[in-house]
């Protein structure tokens with residue numbers, strides 16, 4: 416089994432990453448401190464250890480990626496996380512993003528459609544630190560009706576439109592942050608959707624990003 420070590424050198428690289436994120440405009444101290452406390456290299460292949468703290472996405476297998484730290488910070492900030500909120504995440508991937516949400520005090524429900532990635536997280540020791548995260552293997556387009564409604568929903572894969580079923584699973588006053596295709600499938604506009612108490616939706620537009628795709632159905636991976 417892989418032995419995870421968080422060395423002095425990793426901590427130094429994390430501090431440099433925090434400086435980079437500040438320069439790029441991230442100001443939320445709680446988020447910066449969660450990133451500073453999270454050994455990102457644990458979430459990646461050992462071969463990437465030396466570059467794990469570069470501000471970029473990296474492959475995690477199955478054609479998927481761990482999001483860029485800037486993107487993680489940006490989405491988390493838009494979500495306006497408060498302690499004890501119930502948050503649904505679509506696209507567990509490496510589980511890095513959900514650990515950041517958990518450190519902000521949220522109760523996290525996260526769904527992954529790739530069985531191999533889901534199974535890997537079951538054996539990932541570090542995640543035992545976070546009993547407030549619940550992992551599900553399934554299709555994020557369906558959400559988790561049994562556990563709904565949610566205070567917040569975070570989609571970490573590129574959607575071609577806003578999934579109706581996810582809107583239904585959002586509490587009145589709830590917020591969904593989701594990257595939606597704009598002018599093709601290469602880039603997405605970050606949207607923040609607020610469900611008003613009367614059920615109408617308010618939509619705010621933010622920066623452009625490039626995510627791996629949100630696909631329908633599950634992948635068994637055998």
Ligand code: SAH
Nearest residue numbers: 479481506508509512528554555571629630
């Ligand atoms: N939040 C992740 C980012 C992973 S990339 C992290 O911190 O590492 C996006 C992930 O979304 C991929 O693992 C992909 O398999 C998953 N995904 C794509 N479509 C999905 C869907 N419909 N339901 C659940 N997961 C999905």
